Amino acid sequence: MTIKRSIWLALLVVLPATVFAQMTAEEVVRRLEKNEVYTSSKSSGKLLITNQFGTKTKTFTAASQGAEKLLLEFTNKEERGQKILRLNDQIFVYYPRSNSVVSMQGGALKDSIFGSDFTYEDLTGEKSILNLYKVEFAQPSTETVDGVQCYHLRLTGITSVAYPFQELWVETARLVRRKAVFFSLTREPLKEMEVKETKEVSGKIFPSRFVITDLIKKNSSTEFALDSIQINPRLDARQFSLERLKF
Amino acid sequence: MKIASIALRNIFRNKWRSFLSLSAIALVTFTIVFLFAIMEGMKLDQRTTMAKFATGDARIRNAGFEKYQFIAPEEFMIPDYDKAIAALRADPAVETAVGRFQFPAQVAVKWEVIFGMNWPGETNSTLATGLDFSDEKSFFSLASYLVPGGRLPGQGEILVSGGFAKKFNLKPGDSLILYSGGTWGQQDAVLKISGIVALPLAQLNVNSIYMALSAAQNLLLRQGQAEEILIRFKPGVAVGDAVAAVRTALARNGFKDLDVKPWNEIGNAGTFIDLASKIYYFMAFFFFILGTTVIINTTMMVIYERMREIGTLRAMGMTGPEMIRLFFMEAFFIGAAAAFVGVILGSALILPLSVSGVDFGKLIDLGKTNLDISDVIYPQLNLVSTLFVFFYSTAVSSLISFIPTRRAAKIEPVEALRSI
């Protein structure tokens, strides 16, 4: 091993720590969230839902506009044509066979979507972490997750949030989410999210495959995988409307 | 002069009073015979109803069903349902076996059309059942509960129970939107009501809907599966042995993880029927007591009325036991005649009713519509219990005369003579 080479190695190891150590935890989150903001998107993908009874795959196409409008359409055989429309904080589900629309309200929002670890509620609500949580680094502030160096952040809810405590691992290099563990008020770990693959589209880095594992239920996890994604594509804005759900 | 014939003449001496005593005892006997028949009928009804709707003589379900029925019942179906049915029918002890598919469903009974789509308004939870209508002909024959104007459902159609139809004012030809979700997703369909069934079990009549088994399988994407198979064994087959045979047969045909239960081990079916009949017996006992008091009363009246006569007989040298015998004979003759009349009348009424059945619901509650539960009960005349009632009535009505007569026998003749 030459000296030169060893310097490089040392640089590689130390540099990020030194360069980004000046960043505050808030800054990490802000940078992280900046990556996640875009005006519109279009994607297709699948959900691999596993529970104690087996695994099912649901395929879907999704379109979003801003943070308030989202349209999911399922394309797998069983639920083909079922749509979920989010308009601000309202959720509507369209059933093609009966050509009917059900508005999800109240407790129904806490229902799981097709047995996955997502609830309808997860599709709504305030997204910015900093409005909801006090963020600070864990000690030590970095940690490797699957060989990738990450910031290890601790999030403490400042308002009533579903998960009052979170631990979040953000890749130091790209400042994207890598892993998160969600805790209850009594600091019981409830869920874990882990990003398995990312994809870069139009300068944004997307988690194209991630897994959410339910830590309370045995054998319960949901894998979310995007096949294709377009950022800021041309979208027909009218598709995010109740009138057009049928089509 | 024989005591017996005096007793007999005493009966005819005051025809009115004897008639009253006789009719009281006869009516009590009649009522008890009738009551027994009704109770027997109710018991039978309960048992057959349970068997028809819920348990069969035996029920087969997936072994995991019970544990997971509240979180994922649809995951615990009987696969290869046709094969299972075929295997069961090959069993000589099995008379018939039917498969059913039950699932909870949300039903929208009203909706608005906005933007060309249906927006459900009023929804209600129901229990939907898929049945093989041709197999069920001799089991749970929905056709026999159809309210006039309806028919069994075809493709895209359902039957709704009377109570449900009444609650939402539904009639054949109306449509419903049905949503049924399992762990993995929600399915929906628009279904047309082909008919309304007035079911004899309140639980069922309140909120059940019925469709063809294949329709239910298709709707829930569970082709070839059933939730349960109900078996009826041939008459005279011992259920316990037959169940064991069924278990073996299923295992031989490669079915694993199936749970075969005889009817009396399902839920509390056996115990409830047992309990009900125990309560009925107790009530019959109180009935007897009530009937008995009528008899005691009559005898007492007779004795007080004849006090002076008692005095005379005592003065003539009749002993206490002889006095008692005299009154006992009287009571016995009336009792036996009355019990006979009562039993004959009771049987004569029950025999035709045991064939035609009595709809007590309609008989008593005039406010009922034909969507309500039919409380048809087929009274059962049981020879043993009828004979028992005859002997019991006779015995009680004559033996009971001892109570007042013993007092009469103790009365000093002087006292008896003094009374008017």
Next chain:
Amino acid sequence: MVKVNHVVKNYTIGKLEVHALRGVDLEIKDGEFMSIAGPSGSGKTTLLNLIGCLDACTGGDILIDGESIGGKKRDERALLRRRKIGFVFQSFNLIPVLTAYENVAFALSLLKTGPGETRERTMKILEEVGLTGLEKRFPNELSGGQQQRVAVARALVKKPTLVLADEPTANLDSDTGREILKLMEDLNRTHGTTFVFSTHDPMVMDFAHRLVLLHDGAIVSDKAKK
């Protein structure tokens, strides 16, 4: 023979003690035709009831044919009555469901007399009391006098030692009453049966061969008349 030895009888009515008999001594010989007389409340009926074993003495004793009845049980007294004592009541007290014949025969049936003998004796006594032809009538089809004749026949048919008659004529008009008394007197003569009857009717007292007068539960006079 009946012997009444210093018999006392007290009743308690409510809290009040009534001394019905205050030590009565009396001897009745076989074949006597005797009347016990006195105003109402004097104790006549009580005395008759005691002699007839219908009631028990408070004190003293009564002997019938030398047999003391004091210590006898209820049913023993009944059997004694059955054999030895006949009763004739003021209001006849026939068994309404039985015919004249049957009323008389019933007394014999209690003694388990055979059917042939019963029939013979019954017909004979009915003839003696003058009821031939009325045997099949029920009490309510007979006049008072006829009913009392049946009663007398019923009392006599079993050939008792003693016939006790409590005011036998009180419910009858005087002619009928006299007929009945006459009948009893005849029977007393022919059968030798002892008759004891109570009365407060002077006409009846006249018939008696011996008259015992009771007053306030005690014998005030006892004299033979004939």
Next chain:
Amino acid sequence: MGFIITLAFKNLFRYRRRTIITAIAIATGVSMYIFIDGWLQGAQAESVRNLVKFETGSARVVNTTYWEQKDFLLPKYDIPDPAPAEAALEKAGYTVAPRVTIFAEASKTGGAGEAFTLQIAGIDPARDGKIFDFANALTPKGAVYLTAGRSEIMLGSNAADRLGVVLDDSVRLTTRTRDGVWTSLETRVVAILSTPDPIVNNIMGFVPLDVLQNALQMGNGVTDIVIGFPEWLDPDKETAAINALLAPLPGSSDYVAKSFNDLAPEFGQIAQSKSGGTKIILFLIFIIAAIGISNTVLMAVYERVREIGMMRALGMKNGAVMWCFIVEAFGIGLVGALFGVILGVFAELYMVNIGIDLTPMLENMGNIGYRILGVSKSLWNPDTIVTAAIVSIIFSGIMAILPARRALKKEITECLRVK
């Protein structure tokens, strides 16, 4: 008329023995009717009773939004300060027990157990038992009732089986607080509940109210104020009364009282659709009681045909004689009904509170853990008690008409001849 009544009542006392015999017959009929009706209602109401004693209580006061969203049991829509409502209800004589009822994921702690969704109720150990009957359903041996302040749980028997827990095991409950925050609660199993109510057995668990309030950050808030009132009261009428009672309280516009008919609508409908068979049994009982009453009253009057003759001979008008007998029969009916009601009420007192234990006589008891099922109890039936009393009195009076009329049709002399 006054004279007739006086005479009638004098007769009642004069013929004391006959009055007593007849009254006893009437009393037996009336009490038996009351008794059997109560029992039949009790047997019929058994499922409702189990519902009330184990699942719903007689009624509940809930937040209107909580009620609208009742499929989800959201603690967010609670009654933040139940004290005034509880005080008002208690003052009005109701039994109250505050509860917090929510859904939670339950799993055995420390094992690889499966998680099941259970309905968890936070109950006030001191007050809940006054309405609910869990104290009688504790199994196995060594099981105890909840203690306030301790993190304990009583689990429905089937629920416990599913979770694979036994006494003293730990169960973790995971749910969301009043504000929707996920939280979890470690509890120790102190009892397995084996009740006649399948819902309780299958999907319910109970923890002390204060523990749950604390875990859900609810302060003093409760989701339900469970109300107990006697089961013979009309649940809907009582509920209306409770709503009226709560109306003047501050914040009451957010709350509403619901009867068990609303709380378990299907059960309510089942209970309403009485089976015809039991009605026929009652009808038959009525017939027998009526025979008994009419029989004795008829005899009482027949016995006195001579007296009727005498009264007429004295110059009493037929109508007056008739009334005299009717009033007398009424009097007998009154005495009989009174005793009948007393007797019936005493018999019911026993049957309502203790009941007959049929357990030893049941053959198929093998698979049932609870004794309560085998105990058959009655239901208070004030309607029937009143009706039976009134009907028997009137019936007695009417029954006197028939023989009196017959006697009045006879010639006076004929009457006098009758013995």
